[in-house]
Amino acid sequence: MHPARSIILFTTLSGLGFGLLVWLGIDPTPPTGWVAFVFFAIAYALALGGLAASSFHLHHRERALKAFSQWRTSWLSREAWGAAASLSVTGLYALLLLFGIAVPPLGWLGAALALATVGATAMIYAQLKTVPRWHHWSTPALFLALALTGGALLSGRVIAASAMLALSGALQLWVWWDGDKRFARSGTTLATATGLGGSGTPRALFPPHTGSNYLLDEMVYVVGRRHARKLRVIALLLMSLLPLGLLQLPHPHLFGLLALVSHATGVLVSRWLFFAEAEHVVGLYYGRR
Amino acid sequence: MTALPPQTGKTLGLVIDLDTCVGCHACVVACKGWNDQAYGAPLSDSDAYGADPSGTFLNRVHSYEVVPENGPAQHVHFPKSCLHCEDPPCVPVCPTGASYKRAEDGIVLVNEDACIGCGLCAWACPYGAREMDPSAGVMKKCTLCVDRIYNETLPEEDREPACVRTCPASARHFGDLGDPESAVSQLVAARGGIDLMPEQGTRPVNKYLPPRPRDSWSGETDVLAPFLDPVAEDPSGFLGWLDRTLGKL
Numbered sequence: 409m410h411p412a413r414s415i416i417l418f419t420t421l422s423g424l425g426f427g428l429l430v431w432l433g434i435d436p437t438p439p440t441g442w443v444a445f446v447f448f449a450i451a452y453a454l455a456l457g458g459l460a461a462s463s464f465h466l467h468h469r470e471r472a473l474k475a476f477s478q479w480r481t482s483w484l485s486r487e488a489w490g491a492a493a494s495l496s497v498t499g500l501y502a503l504l505l506l507f508g509i510a511v512p513p514l515g516w517l518g519a520a521l522a523l524a525t526v527g528a529t530a531m532i533y534a535q536l537k538t539v540p541r542w543h544h545w546s547t548p549a550l551f552l553a554l555a556l557t558g559g560a561l562l563s564g565r566v567i568a569a570s571a572m573l574a575l576s577g578a579l580q581l582w583v584w585w586d587g588d589k590r591f592a593r594s595g596t597t598l599a600t601a602t603g604l605g606g607s608g609t610p611r612a613l614f615p616p617h618t619g620s621n622y623l624l625d626e627m628v629y630v631v632g633r634r635h636a637r638k639l640r641v642i643a644l645l646l647m648s649l650l651p652l653g654l655l656q657l658p659h660p661h662l663f664g665l666l667a668l669v670s671h672a673t674g675v676l677v678s679r680w681l682f683f684a685e686a687e688h689v690v691g692l693y694y695g696r697r
Numbered sequence: 698m699t700a701l702p703p704q705t706g707k708t709l710g711l712v713i714d715l716d717t718c719v720g721c722h723a724c725v726v727a728c729k730g731w732n733d734q735a736y737g738a739p740l741s742d743s744d745a746y747g748a749d750p751s752g753t754f755l756n757r758v759h760s761y762e763v764v765p766e767n768g769p770a771q772h773v774h775f776p777k778s779c780l781h782c783e784d785p786p787c788v789p790v791c792p793t794g795a796s797y798k799r800a801e802d803g804i805v806l807v808n809e810d811a812c813i814g815c816g817l818c819a820w821a822c823p824y825g826a827r828e829m830d831p832s833a834g835v836m837k838k839c840t841l842c843v844d845r846i847y848n849e850t851l852p853e854e855d856r857e858p859a860c861v862r863t864c865p866a867s868a869r870h871f872g873d874l875g876d877p878e879s880a881v882s883q884l885v886a887a888r889g890g891i892d893l894m895p896e897q898g899t900r901p902v903n904k905y906l907p908p909r910p911r912d913s914w915s916g917e918t919d920v921l922a923p924f925l926d927p928v929a930e931d932p933s934g935f936l937g938w939l940d941r942t943l944g945k946l
Contacts, residue, residue: 409820467814467834474793474811478699481789484817488792537786537897538823595896596823598761602775603891603905604715608765613772616725616757619750622828626816689894690825693759693777 409539410629411683414464419529420675422458422491423551425451426522427559429498433519435563440508448502450562452495459491483531490525497521526555533682540594541587541686546579553579554647554675561651561668570655573671577648580678584640591687591697601692612695627688628696639681647674699791701784705803708875709841710781710902711861712884716909718868720758720774724860728756728778728839731859736844737809738833753830755779755839756860763908773908776869778860779826779839780893780901781805787818787827787838795836803875803902804843809835823897846871874902 428451432438439447463469476492478485498518504511530551533542553576560569598612599605651667651674687697732755733739742752756778764770781798785805788796795811796818798804807818812835819827819836827838842858845851855862861869872881881904884890890904932940 465815467829468812471793471811471813474795475813475815476792478792478794481699482792484790484792484815532790532817535790536821538821596894600894600896601823602759602761602773603893603907604761604763604773606907607771607910608763608768610761610763610773613760613762616722616759616777617754621751622753622819622831623825626819626829627825688820689823689897693825 409683409686409688410626411680412465414461416676416679416683418458418462419551420458420672420679421461422455422529423526423555423675424558424562424672425454425456425458426494426526427555427557428454428562429494429522429559430519430556431559431563431565431568433498433501433515433517433522435515436512438505438510438515440505440510444502444505447563448498448505451498455491455495483528483535487525487528487532490521490528494518494521494525523552523555526551537594538689539686540590540596540689542682543594544587544590546583546586550576550579550583554678558668558671558675561664561671564660564664566655566660566664569667570652573648573652573655577644577652580644580648587685594689596689596692598692598695601689612693615694623690624694624696628691628694629684630696631684633684636681636685639677643674643677643681645674646670647678650674699788699794699796701788701798702800705783705798705800705875707802707873708783708902709802709804709846709872710874710881710904711778711841711858712870712872712874712881712890712904712906713776714868714870714888714906715773715775716868716888716906717866718758718774718776719866720760721865722758723863723865724776724869725754725756725758727859727863729754731842731845732837732840735842736840737807738830738835738837740837741830741832743831753828753837755826755828755837765910768911771908771911776860777824777826778903779805779841780824780899780903781839781841783900783902784898786821786823786897786899790817790821792817804841805838806840806843807836807838809833812836823894823899824901841871874904 432447463472466472475485475488479489501514501518527548530548534547537543557572557576560572598610602610604610651671654663654667657663691697729740740753744750756776759775759777761773761775762770763773781803785798788798793811793813795808797806814829814834816829819829827836830837846856848856857871861871870881870884872879874881876882885904888906890906892901
């Protein structure tokens with residue numbers, strides 16, 4: 409799949425933002441006053457910044473409000489509702505905190521909605537049977553784990569962040585290992601795609617057109633896959649191992665910030681791979697993956 | 698609404714005969730021609746006369762080679778357009794309700810005025826049947842020529858999809874695949890029509906008729922063939938020495 413910059417930025421940034429909102433919502437002793445303002449401002453900047461970035465891949469942004477209409481069937485629509493609902497509820501929670509009033513149930517509801525939003529984002533990908541690497545429970549699991557990891561780092565929880573860094577890193581490793589086998593496991597081949605398997609072994613002879621097209625640009629993105637192995641090592645180092653080490657050092661403010669920057673960069677690399685390595689079954693028709 | 702209708706009145710679709718398709722691409726041209734001036738935004742081309750031409754098409758003809766266990770390779774032309782699935786994965790994913798399946802005849806359509814151009818439906822389709830038009834910024838797909846098949850201003854013989862009307866080999870057939878008595882259903886039953894990617898669970902309406910088995914290696918060898926047998930299997934002289942020496946290494 410084509411790794412669109414807007415989508416990579418969106419899923420990474422809003423994942424961090426909603427992750428922070430979860431931790432702020434379930435905090436038994438939440439910050440109040442100006443401290444609360446700064447924490448919630450960061451969460452909002454990340455979540456809204458991500459949402460704004462995502463709108464850049466729409467061709468008709470002026471009709472974006474219509475995307476709220478199909479929540480019964482569409483995960484994209486549910487994501488829109490989740491974002492609106494979680495930002496409203498946590499907004500109210502934050503407003504009350506500014507005046508020193510903590511309403512825990514409101515925080516819990518906001519945290520649940522923020523988690524649901526990240527889950528809905530992940531389900532947009534996980535629902536696609538056409539991309540076997542994504543069509544798996546581990547897609548929402550990894551998105552949620554990374555959001556909680558980033559949120560824990562942002563909210564300065566050293567122990568929670570360390571545990572989540574180890575957990576999400578291990579999950580990411582397994583997702584790569586298992587993901588490589590999912591296309592073969594899906595059973596979709598050129599033989600099933602063309603129905604020509606009965607009489608022999610089909611092979612794509614020549615494409616329907618000499619140039620490229622939307623399908624190939626969007627869904628048969630093969631550029632950069634040859635560096636995938638190196639990028640996986642870089643991603644894991646930056647998103648898990650390095651921040652895990654940094655968190656164990658003294659001066660949590662300085663090294664915590666470095667850990668956060670390293671983690672976010674690593675997640676960006678991992679998200680790039682999430683798209684670039686995902687093979688859509690339509691590539692089979694072109695003799696490619 | 699992107700919820701699918703529980704059932705459709707008719708089940709309109711195409712039957713494509715891979716045995717008779719000659720790969721002339723006339724259906725591709727007829728489709729592009731009709732949809733440049735009919736339903737919705739025209740199918741645009743970019744850099745049409747330049748170094749890197751590309752364009753939006755609703756129908757494309759692939760070519761495959763099939764190598765049987767025992768027999769010469771067969772060349773199959775393979776036209777592919779929207780299969781108007783009974784369970785189309787492209788429809789429920791649409792966030793705006795622009796994509797829908799018509800309850801009356803099962804045609805899958807895009808209401809271009811509601812399309813935000815997010816491209817998720819094209820990701821959900823396993824067949825590559827949907828293409829985003831880069832100049833209009835909306836999703837384009839086969840309409841089964843909905844503006845021809847019910848068009849009473851056209852002569853009756855023209856009230857079928859442009860690709861079917863134009864096919865010089867009669868490799869494309871249009872009709873109601875939900876009616877077992879229809880000509881297309883009878884054709885599918887007689888020729889063993891198949892679904893593409895049945896494991897994706899889309900239940901495509903369009904059916905493909907597999908190519909009939911043709912040549913085989915046995916019994917058709919030319920009378921002169923024995924004279925073409927290789928005469929010297931084991932090289933002698935210098936080549937023989939080289940062969941033996943290299944073999945020992």
